[in-house]
Amino acid sequence: MARTKLYSRKLITRIVCVLLGIHTFLPVYSSDSVYYAVQVAASKEPLDIGRFTRRYHITESIKVIVSEDWHRYVIGKFESRRMASLYASEIESKTGITGAFPRLVADEPLPQTEVKPDTVAKAEVQQSDTAKINLNMPDSVPQEKKTAVVPSALPRSSTPHRELNQLLLRIIGDKNVNQTKKELIEYGKNHFPVALRKIYNSFIERTYTYPIVLIFIILILFFILNLSLILLIIYNTNKFKNKKERYRIFYKNYYEEVLSLYLFDINDWNTTVTKLKRLRKPENRKILTSVLLIFKENLRGEMDAKITEIFVRLELNKDSLKLTKSPFYYKKAKGIRELTNLDPKSATNIINNFINDKHYQIRTEAQVSYVRLHPESPFDFLKNLLSPFSQWTQLTAFINYIDSPQPNVRNFCLRMIIFFQQFEDATEIFKMIESKLETSRFLAIRAINDLRLYDGKSLLLKIYESEPVVNQVEIIKALRNVGDEEDFHFLESVILSGSVTMKVEACRSLYFMSKKGEETLNQISQKHDINLDLYLAHIKDPRN
Amino acid sequence: MERIIVAEDNKLVLETIFHSLSREGYEIIKANDGKECIDMLEKTEVDLIITDLYMPFINGNEIISIVRDEHKKKTPILVLSAAGAEAIVLKAFELGADDFMVKPFSLVELSVRVRKLLAARK
Numbered sequence: 001m002a003r004t005k006l007y008s009r010k011l012i013t014r015i016v017c018v019l020l021g022i023h024t025f026l027p028v029y030s031s032d033s034v035y036y037a038v039q040v041a042a043s044k045e046p047l048d049i050g051r052f053t054r055r056y057h058i059t060e061s062i063k064v065i066v067s068e069d070w071h072r073y074v075i076g077k078f079e080s081r082r083m084a085s086l087y088a089s090e091i092e093s094k095t096g097i098t099g100a101f102p103r104l105v106a107d108e109p110l111p112q113t114e115v116k117p118d119t120v121a122k123a124e125v126q127q128s129d130t131a132k133i134n135l136n137m138p139d140s141v142p143q144e145k146k147t148a149v150v151p152s153a154l155p156r157s158s159t160p161h162r163e164l165n166q167l168l169l170r171i172i173g174d175k176n177v178n179q180t181k182k183e184l185i186e187y188g189k190n191h192f193p194v195a196l197r198k199i200y201n202s203f204i205e206r207t208y209t210y211p212i213v214l215i216f217i218i219l220i221l222f223f224i225l226n227l228s229l230i231l232l233i234i235y236n237t238n239k240f241k242n243k244k245e246r247y248r249i250f251y252k253n254y255y256e257e258v259l260s261l262y263l264f265d266i267n268d269w270n271t272t273v274t275k276l277k278r279l280r281k282p283e284n285r286k287i288l289t290s291v292l293l294i295f296k297e298n299l300r301g302e303m304d305a306k307i308t309e310i311f312v313r314l315e316l317n318k319d320s321l322k323l324t325k326s327p328f329y330y331k332k333a334k335g336i337r338e339l340t341n342l343d344p345k346s347a348t349n350i351i352n353n354f355i356n357d358k359h360y361q362i363r364t365e366a367q368v369s370y371v372r373l374h375p376e377s378p379f380d381f382l383k384n385l386l387s388p389f390s391q392w393t394q395l396t397a398f399i400n401y402i403d404s405p406q407p408n409v410r411n412f413c414l415r416m417i418i419f420f421q422q423f424e425d426a427t428e429i430f431k432m433i434e435s436k437l438e439t440s441r442f443l444a445i446r447a448i449n450d451l452r453l454y455d456g457k458s459l460l461l462k463i464y465e466s467e468p469v470v471n472q473v474e475i476i477k478a479l480r481n482v483g484d485e486e487d488f489h490f491l492e493s494v495i496l497s498g499s500v501t502m503k504v505e506a507c508r509s510l511y512f513m514s515k516k517g518e519e520t521l522n523q524i525s526q527k528h529d530i531n532l533d534l535y536l537a538h539i540k541d542p543r544n
Numbered sequence: 545m546e547r548i549i550v551a552e553d554n555k556l557v558l559e560t561i562f563h564s565l566s567r568e569g570y571e572i573i574k575a576n577d578g579k580e581c582i583d584m585l586e587k588t589e590v591d592l593i594i595t596d597l598y599m600p601f602i603n604g605n606e607i608i609s610i611v612r613d614e615h616k617k618k619t620p621i622l623v624l625s626a627a628g629a630e631a632i633v634l635k636a637f638e639l640g641a642d643d644f645m646v647k648p649f650s651l652v653e654l655s656v657r658v659r660k661l662l663a664a665r666k
Contacts, residue, residue: 253555256555256556256559257559260556260559260560260563261563263560263563264560264563264564264567266563291556294554294556295556295560296648297626297647297648298554298556298557298560298626298647298648298649299557299560299648299649299650299651300648300649300650301649301650301651301652301653302650302651302652303650303651
């Protein structure tokens with residue numbers, strides 16, 4: 001486990017170094033307690049490690065060795081002096097530090113402390129203090145190296161992203177950066193669950209450890225990867241669909257040809273079955289069913305039996321039956337349609353199960369199928385309809401279903417009776433005048449009006465007083481067509497007391513009822529000193 | 545042998561009519577759309593035109609108009625269509641169609657109507 005972690009860390013470090021262009025800036029970790037490291041700085045007063053690492057772009061952990069009033073700062077862990085020496089040269093060339101040298105380090109519990117590059121040491125070191133730092137002091141190195149001083153200028157090897165980082169640091173300032181980091185971590189503690197907090201902290205830590213440019217590069221790579229993935233998916237989906245469509249067209253044409261030859265007795269059944277290839281595949285069975293449906297849509301008569309025979313003999317009806325049991329409504333509807341067209345016998349057996357289905361589209365499909373399957377009594381399903389009826393029109397004697405327990409079936413029947421002017425049984429329409437539903441009564445009044453059911457006039461006048469305004473207006477309108485001179489008095493009372501709408505309709509009914517009605521209207525105007533000219537102008541206007 | 549041109553964009557219907565009428569002894573010319581039909585009519589003489597109403601490029605009504613008004617021919621025309629509304633049928637007849645059949649149609653019925661139209665031509 002520990003080994004795996006070590007390898008992972010090595011791998012991540014290597015990737016980061018490669019991305020940053022510091023391919024060899026990679027120490028080899030030693031497992032011994034005594035090893036070589038590279039001393040990069042030494043000072044009498046403790047250094048601000050965070051600032052130091054940022055300034056020289058050191059990504060490795062810095063170990064502080066305190067002895068004889070000196071604080072020595074070392075990095076890396078090497079098995080040999082030679083490796084450490086090579087690493088020292090690399091540090092010099094990459095970071096701009098001069099006088100880095102290898103030294104032997106023995107792991108001791110104290111006073112050695114390991115500090116992460118971005119951690120700010122508690123020691124207060126001013127920017128100007130860097131000039132006082134003596135590198136490689138005091139130790140067994142040549143004298144000239146002991147006096148080497150950390151350069152106060154920028155590192156020699158400056159890459160664009162380093163410059164960018166430094167620029168950002170200059171703008172934002174070290175303190176602000178650390179403050180933001182602390183605030184972000186604090187925010188995570190307060191707002192995120194424990195499970196997420198670890199990932200969040202690690203993300204923040206990495207964001208502040210690695211250069212911002214790297215984060216951008218990773219983000220850019222991530223977006224490029226996403227984009228590539230989406231493009232790949234679109235391309236493959238398109239390719240797959242085109243291939244499927246080509247396959248479908250090929251087999252559709254092929255099956256059409258084979259079936260044509262069978263339908264015209266050019267080939268016998270056995271030859272046809274042999275030629276109908278790949279029929280074990282569900283996709284091909286679907287194609288064949290669609291071909292049979294096209295035959296059915298275009299041909300009738302002697303071909304009907306043959307098409308059904310093909311459908312049943314190839315057991316395609318079983319597939320359609322399976323579809324009717326599907327949990328998906330569109331598959332169910334498809335199954336019902338296929339069976340209705342190609343195997344009416346099977347469809348008749350199952351269709352009643354779907355008449356009251358929960359899904360309105362399945363109900364509609366089943367109802368349409370019922371009409372097709374029962375030519376002698378196509379609308380008998382209305383008697384057993386318990387679910388709301390979807391609105392569609394078919395010619396039948398809708399009066400037969402007007403006593404349905406479903407109010408919307410009753411209303412639908414009334415609308416259809418009006419629309420198709422069906423006079424089969426007026427008494428059933430009169431019964432609807434006593435309906436508890438206002439809409440049903442409204443439609444019944446309209447039916448009496450539109451069908452000119454004169455016998456219904458007395459009923460209309462009887463219910464007038466108890467009806468809501470909408471229905472009262474409809475009754476006044478109806479009198480224009482079913483009323484006579486007996487109703488002049490009633491209409492006069494409406495003109496004298498009713499609302500504007502009622503007055504308009506009463507005037508209209510009187511005016512258009514007969515010549516006598518028109519004269520009565522003038523008499524009312526004179527007798528009661530009412531100016532009806534405006535109403536008359538309105539009703540005479542063909543736009544109204 | 546009487547020659548009949550069948551203009552139909554539905555390959556299945558076209559093939560079916562072809563097989564059915566070929567067996568009756570007619571010479572059938574197949575046209576997959578209206579344009580193909582007009583091109584063929586300009587090249588060859590036919591005894592009967594069977595056309596679908598809705599086709600790409602040139603539709604059935606246009607074929608009737610071209611044959612009657614431009615070609616000035618009295619070749620009998622039988623229209624096949626899934627749309628059987630009164631207005632559509634009347635329009636076809638007004639343009640000069642001789643017969644109209646609504647899909648789905650019976651091949652036996654088609655055969656009888658073809659025979660009648662050809663006999664009337666003679």
